[in-house]
Amino acid sequence: xxxxxxxxxxxxxxxxxxxxxxxxxxxxxxxxxxxxxxxxxxxxxxxxxxxxxxxxxxxxxxxxxxxxxxxxxxxxxxxxxxxxxxxxxxxxxxxxxxxxxxxxxxxxxxxxxxxxxxxxxxxxxxxxxxx
Amino acid sequence: xxxxxxxxxxxxxxxxxxxxxxxxxxxxxxxxxxxxxxxxxxxxxxxxxxxxxxxxxxxxxxxxxxxxxxxxxxxxxxxxxxxxxxxxxxxxxxxxxxxxxxxxxxxxxxxxxxxxxxxxxxxxxxxxxxxxxxxxxxxxxxxxxxxxxxxxxxxxxxxxxxxxxxxxxxxxxxxxxxxxxxxxxxxxxxxxxxxxxxxxxxxxxxxxxxxxxxxxx
Numbered sequence: 001x002x003x004x005x006x007x008x009x010x011x012x013x014x015x016x017x018x019x020x021x022x023x024x025x026x027x028x029x030x031x032x033x034x035x036x037x038x039x040x041x042x043x044x045x046x047x048x049x050x051x052x053x054x055x056x057x058x059x060x061x062x063x064x065x066x067x068x069x070x071x072x073x074x075x076x077x078x079x080x081x082x083x084x085x086x087x088x089x090x091x092x093x094x095x096x097x098x099x100x101x102x103x104x105x106x107x108x109x110x111x112x113x114x115x116x117x118x119x120x121x122x123x124x125x126x127x128x129x130x131x
Numbered sequence: 132x133x134x135x136x137x138x139x140x141x142x143x144x145x146x147x148x149x150x151x152x153x154x155x156x157x158x159x160x161x162x163x164x165x166x167x168x169x170x171x172x173x174x175x176x177x178x179x180x181x182x183x184x185x186x187x188x189x190x191x192x193x194x195x196x197x198x199x200x201x202x203x204x205x206x207x208x209x210x211x212x213x214x215x216x217x218x219x220x221x222x223x224x225x226x227x228x229x230x231x232x233x234x235x236x237x238x239x240x241x242x243x244x245x246x247x248x249x250x251x252x253x254x255x256x257x258x259x260x261x262x263x264x265x266x267x268x269x270x271x272x273x274x275x276x277x278x279x280x281x282x283x284x285x286x287x288x289x290x291x292x293x294x295x296x297x298x299x300x301x302x303x304x305x306x307x308x309x310x311x312x313x314x315x316x317x318x319x320x321x322x323x324x325x326x327x328x329x330x331x332x333x334x335x336x337x338x339x340x341x342x343x344x345x346x347x348x
Contacts, residue, residue, distance in 0.1 A: 017169025019230070019325045028235050035227035042220055046335075050213055053343040063347045071339035075332050082223055082328040093170055101177035105184040112188035 018083055018094045038081025045074040161314050165321065172322040176329045179292075183333055186288060187340060190281040194345070198276035203345030206271055208262070212342045215258050216334065219293075222251030223331040230324040236312045245304050248327070252297045259290045282341065289337055292330050299323050 049070045052063060079085045085094050194203070225248045232240030263283070266272065273283035303323050306316050 017166045017321060018173040019169055019321050019328070020165070028231055028237075028240075031231040032228065035224055035231075038227075039220065039224040043217075046216055046220065049339065049343060050209065050216075053347045054209070064344055067339050067343050067347065071335055074335050078223070078328060078332045078335065082227055082331070083325065094173055097170070097174055097177055101180055104181050108181065108184045109188045109191065112185075113191050116192040 016084075016090045018085055020084060034081055034084075038077055041077045041081070042074055045070050045077065049074075165314070165318055168318045169321055169325070172325055176325060180329070180333065183285075183288070183336075186281075186285040187336065190285045190341065193277040193281040196277040198278075200276045200279065201269075201271050202278065203282070203341070206266055207342050207345055209342065209346060211258055211262055212338055215255050216338050218251045218255040218258070219331050219334050222248045222255070223328055225251065226324050226327045230320060233307070233312060233317060233320045241307065242304060245300060249297060249300050249304075252293055252300065252327075256290060256293055256297070259286070259293075263287070286337060286341065289330065289333055292333075296323070296327055296330055299326065 049067055052058060052066055052070075058066070079098070085091060085098060087095065225244045229241055229244035229248060232238075232242075232244055266279075271279055273280045300323065303316075303320055306319065310316055
């Protein structure tokens with residue numbers, strides 16, 4: 001094995017794999033810093049989410065919305081800092097696949113809830129069925 | 132060019148050679164293979180996420196159908212969920228450290244971080260099984276109500292993924308031990324890391340939608 005072969009340099013690629021860092025792959029401190037920033041942000045968002053779920057400091061009906069926004073934010077942090085999905089030109093394929101996945105997930109969840117709420121709404125109430 | 136033609140081009144190493152003339156041909160092929168394997172596994176993970184979205188939709192539709200039985204508010208303990216969340220988040224971090232260690236071929240960093248990841252994953256599973264057993268013991272098993280069926284399906288499916296991931300993790304430690312940091316082994320480690328990080332993303336959705344919203348609403 002030659003010396004260049006010993007380590008995997010990711011600079012030469014025209015694309016890069018999801019999960020690989022966009023920067024040079026073998027700078028340990030540099031790679032570690034990304035994960036530490038990600039851990040810090042994710043822990044912060046999680047702590048805020050757990051805090052506001054039980055607090056009476058904010059207007060109660062805003063809590064579910066705030067929790068969902070925090071969850072989406074945390075998923076974004078995980079995608080960027082842990083899975084290294086970026087907006088760089090070497091990441092088009094990964095982002096496009098993700099966008100398609102998000103579209104299908106949205107259709108399934110929103111569509112199911114929409115249809116089932118309508119069906120519940122239009123159903124004859126149980127106590128009226130025997131009249 | 133279509134994506135299919137593009138990836139085929141990468142697979143043959145044609146585009147890589149054109150895009151990076153300074154890199155030796157054989158070497159660029161190794162990098163391109165890593166990109167293709169990672170991309171393929173990313174597609175699989177997205178399809179897994181779509182499967183989970185169906186379970187989430189089922190849960191959201193059935194969450195109030197408790198059939199006179201206990202609701203999430205009566206059953207969930209947020210302090211257990213907080214520990215589960217912390218374990219999984221820390222394991223995601225140490226999994227990242229392990230993938231850096233594998234790429235840098237540092238034995239101590241790789242094996243140490245993988246072992247810590249396994250411990251956190253096992254701790255998560257222990258807490259989850261403990262929670263499930265406690266619920267079944269008080270008669271709140273999956274057959275009690277539609278809400279509980281949906282709950283056990285969604286959270287149990289995630290737990291099953293963590294179990295499989297844990298087995299995969301130990302396999303990757305053994306493979307590096309037996310075969311060293313070969314390129315095919317490094318590709319498997321890349322896929323394992325993607326899998327483990329994705330499980331944490333799904334857990335974010337679970338602790339928000341199931342536990343926090345279940346307690347708040």
